Amino acid sequence: MSARAGRALLGVVAVLAAAAGCASTEVRRSHPQLASKDDPEQATVYFLRPAVERSGLSGVFGHGEDPIAVDVGGHELLVILEGDYVVAHLKPYLGMVALRQWHTIQNPPSPGTAAPTASTVVIHGGRQFTLFGRETYCFVVHAAEWSDGLAIEKVERAQAAEFASKLRPVGDAVDEPIRP
């Protein structure tokens, strides 16, 4: 293998690795709203993303499978995949919890075109929440039922624990699972 081909292969591997990194559930550790777990005035916030059953049409319809980014205070707090749940310890917060999701639409080749085309759209959602210190909150993120957007809703801890029993804890949630 020539040096040039080697560099090209290395580049491809780097791109694939970066892409794989983007597509995993993860809390951004540098987020300004994050608090220490030991801080008495922190809010414990769980984000759950239940898996959606699809009748063998996975990857064909809708945007269900793409990662969802959760923004708090205008900065990306975490990325969550379907079937995962995470926990974040946040400073008290009053403001928008926003959702974003990039969805790539594959267009089949039409007569006269050589290859299928693809375009990326960003889907949004979110609402305002109030997070007090010393409290625990559970939010479920999912595709909105009656629109093309995304939705986030607060659920009781017992209900969240029931959801979580079917989900995969990621990060700190492995050591701090939701308990009813």
Place this chain on the structure above:
Amino acid sequence: MHRSMLVARSFVLGLLILLAPACGTIAVQCCYWTQDLHRPESVRSLYVYGGTASEVVIAFKGLSGDAEYGGGESSSYGASGCLGPWILLDLPLTLAADTLLLPLCVYQQVTAADWNEEKFVAALEGRDPVERERAARALAYVEDASERGTRALIVALHDEDPQVRRSAILTLGERGSRSSTAAPELLTILREPDLRYAAASALRRIHPDPVAVLAPLRAAVKDPDPAVRRIAIGVLGALGSAAAPAVPELIEALGDPDPHVVGAAIDALGAMGPAAAAANDALRSLMERDPSHREQAERALFRIRYGDAPPSEPARR
């Protein structure tokens, strides 16, 4: 063809183009001149008489006038879409005319502008209600605003013409804390349905001395008219922690039969921050009995507990 004939024809053609009704710049400029806006005195007062900076751009409306005629739609100048060929010829001329006229227009306005408070105060005492109303508006923009101007505006609050009164209220608000002495007069207007919202807006902007307004505002929270109650509560909220003595009245307002008054009371308590801590129990009780105000009360509780400083972070993308 004889050369002189060619020159003559070119001259006639050029004249026709310039005089054609399709000439956007000429049409607009005619409008400009027929309204006497070219006179130095008028140019000086463009800002006052509602012209503001949009009049500067008037020179450039020639091109858009051409575009309008070219689109085939009739316009206020009586032209129509049949002028297409003329417009094509006119476009470069209009562009040139616009380019020359804009700097002239800007120069006129900059050099002729004269914001003299004395002049407007005198006009505010004149006979013509239109002039009084314009003078009241103009006083919002004078840089060296003095107490004399504020006093003249306070007198104008009692003008027989409602438009003059409205302009005086709005201008007092525009002048901010320089109008703080107008607070007692503005408070009396809260009971007038046509002017109460303008007065409330002005009261929020003038940063009145809380000592001067707290007593009448606390009384207004118990007014029989729900609109007055709501507005008075809103003004109390704008005073922030300085309105803390009114917390008992606001707690009482949480049980008001009018949901808008309740909402205003919740927001006002939240705006007071930690100074409204005495309302915590009442807000929690409201959250339990009234789901429609639950989130709003939750936000107020947050602001009472943490204040408005971070960690509450409103930043958005």
